[in-house]
Amino acid sequence: MMEKTEGIIIKTINYGETNKIITLFTREHGKIGLMARGAKKTKSKLSAVSQLLMYGQFLYQKGKGLGVLHQGEPLLPFRELKTDLYKMAYAAYIVEMLDKLTDQNVKNPYLFELLLQILNYIDEGIDPEVLLMIFEVKMLSAAGIEPELDRCIQCGLQDGPFNFSISGGGLICQRCSKNDHYNIPMSQTSGKLLRLFKHFDLKRLGKVDLKKETKNELKQILTAYYDHYSGLHLKSKRFLDQLDSFEKNLINREKR
Secondary structure (H helix, E strand, O other): OEEEEEEEEEEEEEEOOOEEEEEEEEOOOEEEEEEEOOOOOOOOOOOHHHOOOOEEEEEEEOOOOOEEEEEEEEEEOOHHHHOOHHHHHHHHHHHHHHHHHOOEOOOOHHHHHHHHHHHHHHHHOOOHHHHHHHHHHHHHHHOOOOOEOOOOOOOOOOOOOEEEEOOOOEEEEOOHHHHOOOEEEOOHHHHHHHHHHHHOOHHHOOOOOOOHHHHHHHHHHHHHHHHHHOOOOOHHHHHHHHHHHHHHHHHHHHHO
């Protein structure tokens, strides 16, 4: 049975000398696996449309296991994203995280729209580091490990300042944090941003300009939380960390 669907390629694996297996994230069907026969051949009609982060319309044949990709038509090229190593690294991390935290054939139009909007914003030049943190916060619910970001996990206080309790799973007020030995101090700005990232509509995102200190604080919290609860070990994250280290070294050299 032939089907046509809109989707974004979130994973590719070489299979044999000429083929690829692609993972397509779709609005209608969730995540599906497809065999792209001959896609590694440069002259193949599937070569260009079977690349990572390709967003388009795909025609495929359903199967009991893997389907078979027959053709694809690009909808948005994401040219800026794909020609910028820094942007591409963040996008690769986002789709790898999505792949690891979602199951096959589970429809989730919200996640599809979230991914598409995030990639579009990265392509337009909005800070990919901030977009990644927004994505990480919004993915916590889909992963089943959503923390409490609206009130203190122990006493229910809704007004900060707060720290972040990794072991308790969310915000913890200054008074209750004295009894929690695994909490991370954070500014009121970071607490408000975590709440904002959870609740706001990404389509309403305006100008993004966060201080480096705030980014580092949020990154520390989200990394610690994901490490503690998700068990994720992503290759793309290691590459991102290497890029960040390289950037810091360049900045330090310029200061000398």
